[in-house]
Amino acid sequence: MENKKSISKLFLICVFGYTLIAFTANINAQESEKPESVEDSSDTVLEDSKMGKGKKDKKDYASIKEFIEDGEFKELNGFMNILHETEEDKYYLIIEEDKINKEFIYFAYILNGPQDVGASGGSMGDGSILEFRKFKDDIGLYKINTKYKYE
Amino acid sequence: MNDSNKISQSKLTNIIEAFMGRFKVVVKEDNKYLISADKLFLSEMLTSVTPNIPKSIWNIMI
Numbered sequence: 001m002e003n004k005k006s007i008s009k010l011f012l013i014c015v016f017g018y019t020l021i022a023f024t025a026n027i028n029a030q031e032s033e034k035p036e037s038v039e040d041s042s043d044t045v046l047e048d049s050k051m052g053k054g055k056k057d058k059k060d061y062a063s064i065k066e067f068i069e070d071g072e073f074k075e076l077n078g079f080m081n082i083l084h085e086t087e088e089d090k091y092y093l094i095i096e097e098d099k100i101n102k103e104f105i106y107f108a109y110i111l112n113g114p115q116d117v118g119a120s121g122g123s124m125g126d127g128s129i130l131e132f133r134k135f136k137d138d139i140g141l142y143k144i145n146t147k148y149k150y151e
Numbered sequence: 152m153n154d155s156n157k158i159s160q161s162k163l164t165n166i167i168e169a170f171m172g173r174f175k176v177v178v179k180e181d182n183k184y185l186i187s188a189d190k191l192f193l194s195e196m197l198t199s200v201t202p203n204i205p206k207s208i209w210n211i212m213i
Contacts, residue, residue: 094183
């Protein structure tokens, strides 16, 4: 009887030991594969940063005057000054510090258009109250809620 | 105002300002910011011009 028990114990130990070895072998296989892929991806990131992808054309300008001198611009002065780069047809807006966090009225109307589609000259669009605010490193535009309030 | 009321609890959601867009600062001076405004002037961000008509109805109209 005791002999039978010791044989079954030995069998269980063998089975347990085999499964333990098998699992550890799998884990090792995964560990040896993973770092290679991680190294590969980090290498590509490093290469991209060395190449300076997407940052080649950009320059850091010290002042707006320097920026204007670097290209061909048409100035549209008004409540906020607009710069129109005529070569690439790009628009820039100059916002003064005192106009940030300050509400202003946006109003649009149709200058000219075919009457058949309802775009007759002088038709008014939806006006709104807007505000520029600092948003992280950039500037964010917010539309102020004028329709709903809670009291 | 009853703060236990569900409408009262959702007041911030109902009266919050709409965030319309984010503009990259190209040049920063002491008291001036020059931002790229293509999104503002060359899109329908501020005023919608394109008719917002479902395609099925648009086909019937034409």
